[in-house]
Amino acid sequence: MHALTPASVRSSFVNVSTRERSALVIPTDLDGNDWDRLDYFGWRDPKTPLLGFVVAEIDGKPVGLQLRQAEQPTRSRPQCSWCADVTLPNDVVFFAARRAGKAGRAGNTVGTLLCANFECSRNVRRLDPPAYLGHDAAAARDRRIEGLRAHVDSFFRDLRDGA
Template identity: 60%
Template sequence: MITFDEKTIRASFVNASLRERSSVTLPPGFADTAWDRLDYLGWRDPKLPMLGYVVVELDSAATGVVLRQGEVKPRARAQCSWCEDVTLPNEVVSFSAKRAGAAGRNGDTVATLVCSHFECSANVRKLPPVAYIGFDVEAERLRRIEVLGEHARNFVRNVRDGA
């Protein structure tokens, strides 16, 4: 992922008002972000714990969405829709995002199940267990990294474009 500065991130949110963008609290340690180990930038708002933010690179630009955690937790252990980790060391929650533009103003939203504190990039970088004799764990790790990026970008694109 390419590096984004604070101004770029604040301007990137496609489903937020100007006031909402200016009130975004950046993640703790933002200045020390290891951009080369991220497939998307995701964090929870420390002031408003039900809010989350995700920024991806779409069309060579930062594109962000504001997410709201659902009130109800899944009944069973859910699988993250982005990293698809079946041995999750963390909780998965439901997030919804209002769509950009007129659709969002009319109340149209899209939802997904994601690691509660956006740990996906770390999850996919762990070597997976050997599935069978001859299984290439490094190739699978690289595939999982690629798929995570696609899932995150597709979700943000869906919020932005409504498709």
């Protein structure tokens, strides 16, 4: 992922109003990120704990989405839809996001299960122990990274372009 600036983050959001976009609290430590190891950039605002914000590169440009966490916890220990990490090193919660444009203004949303604090990029880069003799752990990690990128891309395109 390319490095983001506060201005590029703020202008990237497609499913928020102009007022919501201007009120976004963007992390101040953007320079401290290892952008080469991020497949998307996500954060939570401590002042609005049920909101999550994610920015991904779609067609070479940053696209941002605001997500809202469900107030009710899930009944079981779910698996993240993006990183599909089976070891569950962190909490996974249900988020809903408004679609962009007219569909979003009409109230259309899409929901998904995600790592609560957007740890997916770290999860897929772990080198797990070999599952069996001859198992290529590095190749498995590379497949997880590609899978994460495909899931993120599909979700963002659906919200941005879907009706």
